[in-house]
Amino acid sequence: MLALVSLMISYVLMGIGAFCSVVGAIGMIRFPNYFVRLHASTVSVIGGGFTTLLGLAFYSAAVVTDVGLKYLLSSGAIIVAIFLFITSPVSTHAAARASHKFGIPVEPKVCDKLEEAGGVK
Amino acid sequence: MILQYFMIPLALGIGLLFYRIIAGPTIPDRLLAIDTATSLICTLMMLIAIQLEQYLLVVAAIALALLSYLGTMVFAKYLEGKSLGE
Numbered sequence: 086m087l088a089l090v091s092l093m094i095s096y097v098l099m100g101i102g103a104f105c106s107v108v109g110a111i112g113m114i115r116f117p118n119y120f121v122r123l124h125a126s127t128v129s130v131i132g133g134g135f136t137t138l139l140g141l142a143f144y145s146a147a148v149v150t151d152v153g154l155k156y157l158l159s160s161g162a163i164i165v166a167i168f169l170f171i172t173s174p175v176s177t178h179a180a181a182r183a184s185h186k187f188g189i190p191v192e193p194k195v196c197d198k199l200e201e202a203g204g205v206k
Numbered sequence: 207m208i209l210q211y212f213m214i215p216l217a218l219g220i221g222l223l224f225y226r227i228i229a230g231p232t233i234p235d236r237l238l239a240i241d242t243a244t245s246l247i248c249t250l251m252m253l254i255a256i257q258l259e260q261y262l263l264v265v266a267a268i269a270l271a272l273l274s275y276l277g278t279m280v281f282a283k284y285l286e287g288k289s290l291g292e
Contacts, residue, residue, distance in 0.1 A: 099212050102212075102249075103212050103214075104215070106215055106216050106218075106219040106246060106249075107218055107219050107222075109219065109242070110218070110219035110222035110223050111222065113222065113223055113226045113238075113239060113242065114222055114225060114226060119234055119238070122235065122238060123238065126238050126239075126241070129219065129223075129242050129245070129246065130241075130242055130245045130246075133216070133219060133245075133246060133249065134245040134246055134248065134249045137212070137216070137249050137253070138249055138252060141249075141252055141256055144209070144256065145256045148207075149259060154259060154261060157264070158255060158256050158259070158261065158264060161255075161265075161267070161268065162252050162256070162264075164268060165248055165252060165264075165268055168268070168271050168272070169245055169248070169271060172271070172275040175275075175279075176241060176278035176279055176282070177238075177241070179278070179279055179282040180234060180238060180278060180281070180282045180285075182282070182286075183234070183282040183283070183285040184232075184237075184285055186285070186286050187233075187234060187286070189232060189234055
């Protein structure tokens with residue numbers, strides 16, 4: 086019973102992950118410039134990677150028969166998921182800030198507080 | 207095992223991101239695409255590890271996630287024109 090519920094949760098999470106990874110990659114192809122592509126990158130990493138890894142943890146706990154290997158694979162998937170969830174926003178923020186200083190233009194510009202304040206120090 | 211059908215959209219996404227890595231007009235575009243593709247490659251490695259029931263790829267996926275974060279931070283520092291200590 087518990088294995089069946091875990092398997093169904095893993096199918097839902099991995100389905101969402103597969104959809105989001107394809108949608109994020111299409112966004113990376115089709116969006117016009119750098120600061121718009123940051124949105125597609127977040128969809129692809131958090132929606133595609135993090136959600137699929139959580140689903141993999143549930144799947145491994147439900148399906149793999151060897152007891153030691155089951156918990157090793159499941160905890161490995163959770164460790165990689167938590168690591169992606171913490172470090173992906175940090176590295177994306179650092180890259181966006183650096184490329185604003187590098188001179189990439191903000192194309193559909195409504196308001197640019199960083200440029201008004203005198204740029205990145 | 208149904209996991210092989212979840213590998214197809216992940217591999218499709220990685221392939222589309224490799225187009226952006228090759229054809230990206232500026233350097234930060236390539237940096238962003240490499241960061242995203244590395245996260246998806248980590249996910250694909252975990253998928254293959256659970257499909258084959260091999261634990262060695264788990265260690266490789268954790269190391270790849272660590273190195274991806276480090277490489278992106280170093281490259282952002284390089285784009286900003288600073289050295290690593292500042």
